[in-house]
Amino acid sequence: MNPLPALRIGVRVPPCDRADRLVETVRRAEHLGFDDVWFPDSQLLWRDVFTTLTAAALGTDRIGLGTAVTNLATRHPAVVASAARSVAELAPGRFTLGLGVGNSSVGPVGLRQTTSAAMREGLGMLRALLDGHEWEFDGFQGPVRSRLRDPQPHVPLHLAASGPKNLRLAGEVADGVILLSGVSPRTLEGASARVREGAEAAGRSVDDLPLTVSAFCAVTDDIEAEARLIKPICASIAQNGGAPFLALAGIHVDVPATVEGVYPDLVHAEDWDTAVDICSAWISDEAALLFAREFCLFGTPAQITERLDALHATGVTGVFLQHVGSYDPPTDLIEAVGTSVLPALSHSARAKAGQR
Template sequence: MGRKMQVGVRVPPCQPAREIGDFACEVEQAGFDALYVPDSQTLWRDAYLTLYASAVRTSRIRLVTAVSNVITRHPTVIAGLARSIDEAAPGRFVLGLGVGHSSVEPIGVAPSTGAQLRDGVDQIRRLVRGEQLTYGEGRARIRDPRPDGIPVHIAATGPRNLRLAGAIGDGAILLSGVAADPLRHAVGLIRQGAIEAGRDPDDLQITVAAHTMVTDDIERDARILKPVVATIAQKGGRGALELLGIKVDVPAHVPEVTPDLIHAEDWDLAVEVSSRWISDADAAAFARGFCLFGSAADIVERLHVIADLGITSVFMQHVGSWDLPERLVHSVGREVLPLLGDAAHE
């Protein structure tokens, strides 16, 4: 690997913040570099409170929102929250921001536009540094600022937001898996955005998210990915799936599964329902193409490949939204991270 690959894990705040804080200790002790917490107020507990609870229980790992947004939270609110977590964990907090799909859609609000995201990031940075901003007839300034600022990473999938991430972010977060050709294309657009903005693209951190499982039988275990594949098809990702030979048409709404396929409260039911459209062979192809499924050695080899594409960090996801990724943390910590050695994390 060129750069040192950072390895993190996504932890949904599906339990009280104190319990997530305890689990964060396990994540740190297992050797991970970062903890990523999603921000969706109708699904889970509060992301920032959860990260604060994790901050006071850990000493090394980075703490990242994956991701928050500037629609459900005003930039002044985010600035205050970011400053508070950074005080508890100096230099360890990273603000991940995106358009806010899972936060805004349940309440009937549109995701942020590129202009709104750009403006929100600018406001947050200026507020965190202690600048005074004007809002209509009001004036706002954050007391006890963080003059050095806080890193802001932009989640992106489409071409415009990928270029935007390169233009304004300290890093980018890619949520579309580890398939080499789409990653190469995405990294190119991020670097293009940075160059067009007069920035050095080599200064950017690029993180990719991937469902991960240490397994000796991909065909057997890939079935649990069917709701993930179905959701990608629902959300406009059919073209990406077709690159793997997966051709499916999934209805926009599946009423049997609550609240939706990707956040199903009953994952076994979601797998069963998704089997109407996603075959076992489709799930296995997705696992091999977009995910980190396989033996520890297979996963390490895949991490080397994506590092060579310009990826600096990966955050691993287990399948599901309503339990902690205990099996993932323990298996990766025990089998994968030791193989990466100092080339992956310190």
């Protein structure tokens, strides 16, 4: 078996400010040694993701750039193909197109999330157009065959997934997988197994697929205090069918399908303190602490480094870190991880290389 490539450490930066200002955040991440910056896409919550990516591409030299994630519901696949091509031209070899079902893009405008069948077709259309092939569109007057001028065939298409259908789909057709299950070994094992099933069904090897895991992160000596802040995240997971996964970690919660007083949703609440207070009705401090320890990367630099090493040993090839909050850049997280965790992780990797 070939040795695993070095673990890529990324950070999620919401397009919550003017693109020219956010570039400074991205440059700082690049300077501190982060491998990737991932930008989410939600047209009412943030600035346009591809505008932000364009500024980041022009303002950096090395760091990987990606969407985590855009969607094929509010954006037609042909529009996404053109936007992806345009960014990839400005950052050759550095851009990854991450795709998902929609979530905060579709909810605020009353659209449905993309089904697995529609995602399969959309991924096929994206790949064909980016590779320069014609695609037959269902026009209102009949089929229309068209192609993308000046294609960009080397844009990796990564699919974000948490449910079994999309996990298998990712293993079958995507160039990489973004796992939305946190860093819990129990849930990661199940998610990876579904990806492997999809890959094997398509005659592919899961070892050839980059596996990126998203995780909330806090560098802290006081996990209890930080854990209380992620109650809305825990509540949202329970609210959206994730209660069985939480139960595996001993977290037993029952959150109503609708929670009043939080806009636009629990994960992206504009008033985070209020969301924490509201969610305290269902998520106790003890449950939040269990969630932080099992699913998140909370702790001292040494503890986080140890967790990252353990993740890498399971076959995970990348992690992108998230801070709590959607409307400010993760400046503090970038500084804390970049100055304490990344050097320790690099030292750990060098030590292991010396032992082989």
